[in-house]
């Protein structure tokens with residue numbers, strides 16, 4: 472069964488995806504032996520920014536195995552291309568091949584939302600909450616999509632190095648959302664009003680420093696996945712007001728430019744926060760929380776399972 476990007480978009484629902492993501496993140500961080508995920512391979516092409524990535528994992532508890540093979544060519548749109556293959560872990564049968572662009576985009580934004588829910592639940596209770604998205608490529612667009620499907624923001628600010636991307640994104644949402652404003656530069660004081668910021672760029676230099684954000688902000692830093700990439704400055708990563716959470720300690724220490732360059736302390740993995748109200752409630756409202764994600768195979772597994780099981784259900788009806 473092949474699912475193209477339109478099929479993925481139509482049939483991959485966020486609510487079951489968030490549930491399966493929470494389960495696999497929790498089990499990953501508990502080192503559950505039924506969930507196996509080796510470090511992914513990233514093969515750079517001719518020493519450039521372009522790369523071939525391979526992300527495998529096995530979940531014998533759910534009875535699936537998954538491997539995503541993608542290319543990342545940041546200069547060519549879409550930057551990510553490839554496929555996700557889902558197998559039955561009991562008999563080795565191939566069950567589903569799905570477009571990786573849409574799976575990657577939706578599962579990454581869903582993980583950012585899960586982190587926001589766990590680390591900044593107070594913000595999601597505030598009717599006046601402000602969301603800012605930096606970078607309006609594929610990830611920026613899908614973060615806007617997912618974050619506005621799951622929560623009603625009072626104001627949304629968009630910034631992109633290429634302003635046309637931000638203008639187009641605002642315009643595409645104009646019939647649904649009339650509270651989107653554009654930021655022309657990163658010195659705009661409106662960033663200081665943000666309760667939640669998602670950074671979704673392929674930047675190699677820091678875009679956000681400590682003085683640009685308010686105390687208590689929650690940041691989902693999505694863009695970097697190589698030691699040479701980063702979106703957040705050292706003063707933000709290292710401030711005593713900052714708590715840094717990652718998707719995987721092992722991956723972050725190998726791939727997240729912000730962590731590698733700043734040597735910031737990682738307080739926990741996202742999976743350690745699930746079913747851990749004590750930890751989440753214990754984070755002071757004044758703390759800056761940073762969720763640094765680089766992406767993991769178990770996220771693609773979660774998305775492929777939700778998609779496959781839903782498509783099977785539709786077939787049987």
Ligand SMILES: NC(=O)C1=CN([C@@H]2O[C@H](COP(=O)(O)OP(=O)(O)OC[C@H]3O[C@@H](n4cnc5c(N)ncnc54)[C@H](O)[C@@H]3O)[C@@H](O)[C@H]2O)C=CC1
Pocket residue numbers: 543545548549550551575576579606607608609610611631632633636671672673674675676678692693694695696764765766767
């Ligand atoms: N954490 C995760 O799980 C995932 C992370 N990513 C990463 O997120 C980033 C964005 O991915 P896509 O939206 O798919 O790519 P894209 O190519 O669609 O968008 C990239 C955006 O970054 C901006 N950008 C590039 N260089 C910049 C710079 N120096 N300063 C400011 N902005 C800059 C571009 O203008 C564009 O808006 C990439 O680095 C990608 O590798 C992608 C998928 C999953």
Ligand SMILES: O=C([O-])C1=[NH+]CCC1
Pocket residue numbers: 524541543551575695696765766767
């Ligand atoms: O997890 C993922 O698929 C990726 N992370 C960075 C580039 C692609």
